[in-house]
Amino acid sequence: MREQGIGASVRRKEDQRFLLGKGRYTGDINVAGQTHAYFLRSPHAHAVIEGIDTSAATAAPGVVAVLTGDDLAADGIGPLICGVTVTSDDGEPHRAPAHPALAQGKVNYVGDHVAVVIAETLTQAQDAAELVDVKYRPLPAVSSTGEAASEGQQQIHDVAPDNVCFNWPFGDKAANDEAFASAHRISSIELTNNRMVTNPMEPRAALGEYNSGTEEITLHMTTQNPHVHRLVLAAFNQLAPEHKLRVVGPDVGGGFGAKIFVYAEELVVGWACRKVNRPVKWTGDRSEAFMADAHGRDHVSRAEMALDENGRFLAMRVQTTANLGAYLSTFSTMVPSYLYAFLLAGQYATPLIYSEVKAVFTNTAPVDASRGAGRPEATYLLERLVDVCAADMDLDPAEIRRRNFIPKDAFPYQTPVVQCYDSGDYEAALDQAMELADYAGFAARAEEARSRGKLRGIGFSSYVEACGIAPSAAVGQLGGGVGLWESAQVRFNPTGNVQVFTGTHSHGQGHETTFAQLVCDQLGVPFENIEVIHGDTARTQFGMGTYGSRSLAVGGVAIAKACDKLIAKGRKIAAHAMEAAEGDIEFADGNYTVAGTDKSMNIAEVAFTAYVPHNYPEGVEPGFDENAFFDPMNFSFPAGTHICEVEVDPDTGVVEIADYTAVDDFGKLVNPMIVEGQVHGGIVHGIGQALLEGCRYDSDGQLVTASFMDYAMPRADNAPDFRVGYAPTDPPHNPLGVKGCGEAGAIGAPPAVINAIANAIGARHVEMPATPETVWRACQSAA
């Protein structure tokens, strides 16, 4: 292993600038002549707009413009789109209401965008927004996921009767019913998957600049996928032609899904900077993030498992109602459908699975992908149900999992729900986790806790997820409007240093380091001579961005392929220079060597020769710079077992995470330090969902958790140090042998925590977030 190559815990290149305070986030950028945008938002969950009078605001000091939906429509700026089609059970596509970036006649959630005020200073814009006179006629609001489609509910969109976006059954219902009819036992559970606010620490922001000479718009913004933003803004919103629009995602302070989507604010900033012919900057605050970032999760489900007399799973059926909010966000429809129902097999060889998903509209913020996206919902449902099955069958929770695992010699494994798992050894991860967690010693620990008046419980979660989101053909078949390959360009400069251009985007994941390790390893170029460049449509070739733990599994392979091309081209150049046959040239550690001799040329010399081709092979182009694309054959399927131990104080309901073990299969690790950091972060995100975080709207559709005072983010004292292990397998279709690690913790943790609490207090189920009140009440019922 090279010192800074694959497998080494190399310190991160990006850290120096972040630690010195020299990161450059969108909000840090200021340009000459800049104006400031402030969005006037709806205070009502559901209302007709009978009129907007902007005259007083327009006349206020420092105001440059006050713009509304009418201005947007007059300029032909298109509505926000949803890019994935789900076919409803009537054969029609999902119902898609118009989603204007600034309201046109109606508002549909608290925080919906009514007007934008642009002024010389932010305070002037805020002050002027107070003067915009909007006449609202409030309508009854729909805020409950479970009741949105019930009879008598207020209708939100004309195009969506009963507030239903789609009804989507999947699986063989008849065969499933038959299996249930002959089952030894049926176990069932009803649960909600609590609504989350994704909350990356940097709120969204945008800075638009228009060059009236070249007619080009440059949009700096908080994005996980600059090219996707450019494509959608150009093709669907008519902001500018694609070649006249530059999107830059500079340093981005976390994403977790929330910065994938095309939102109203960024579109309006891009449009307004041309309209007022001045740079326009918008920096969202945390209240705006709570109100208007796409939220996550928000399911209400019922699930049943049919079991034989040995506790083997015969069939599963699931009914889920998923809240999509007031409008369809960019990828919202695929989250509770393809990213959810296709993961319901989990790690088990359940032969029959039938699911019905009803997606509904409510007067709440749009709901879309958030760390894990569909997979946490599927895993939570399944792993809670498995524990209920274990209780019903009087089986140890580890034993019932073991009995139903897909055996390691069954891979690749075709599940009954579309996905074909690449590789796995679920029992190995379970065994290692039980060893690390000292499962054998649990009874003694529980006994000791009892002596202190605490209830100690242990919970398992054996998850599988589909990530490395890619295969374009599969995505197309499912109704996705894009290809999901990734691209890379690896360029030697004449002086021998290397620039790596990737279509992925790093917003905390450390790509500048990990990808440099790949190139260092493959090309033998010193780590410090490699620069990874991402996030600017003017600098990098087209790419699809970062989400779904895809950057290394898809983007990393594209980089490796570009390096392969360079090595092959260099072989011709080196052979010519050293007067040897190409077949006699060996490449290792950055050197081309004539086999069996000491004649050798470093790849940097080859690069120089390629740019100064005075003595050069015939038919070979000058330059040392290669492009590659990678479109994998399949998703990748990380998996693992997490074991959580909690201590519950039955008098107060307070839950302490006493111990937490994660054993994951991510394939090969490029930078174990970074991977472990991703695991830690994911687990705490999942613990947040399990214990703390719950986004709430009241029955009028008012957002009652709109700040960090009301919405409990996990803090440093909410978790212990974790035990982390790996049980890697080799995914056959991935040339680097890698899977993906960014979402695993958020997927694995919630059921591990809740299973532990249920085990501790002897309850069949406890809803998330398991706040002290919820747990205390559950303790009372259990007693």
Next chain:
Amino acid sequence: MKIDLTVNGQAASGEVEARTLLVDFLREQLRLTGTHVGCDTSQCGACVVMVDGKSVKSCTMLAAMADGCDLTTIEGLANGAELHPMQQAFMDNHGLQCGFCTPGMVMSGLDIVNRHGRELDAATVRRELNGNICRCTGYQNIVKSIREGARAMGD
């Protein structure tokens, strides 16, 4: 109104409105953008700076209140490219991912050392970080970084 203060050892001054927050003065007038704004309710701690040797959330303080004060921000810790031991510990222990909460975490780490000394147990650090939110790291490596940085500060 005009304010005069010392920031990272240098004299600084500016014309501010009565309502201008210290964090906005630092970011917008002095262009010290290492201090971040992650919330609007003084919960997240991304804006922590040192004012006269004590950690302050610079979103809870008016710029006018900093008149005559001696401030240190994240930009004032390193000696050129040589990181302060607390910064170095964050790098060595992967105590940061997206970097947004990091300046506040580093400044809070220094404040913890000021108040609890250089031998810190994990529970103390976790408790003392209650005013700093990170969404990326899961905190474990931040706690490790602060403990190690604290020890290294005496070397």
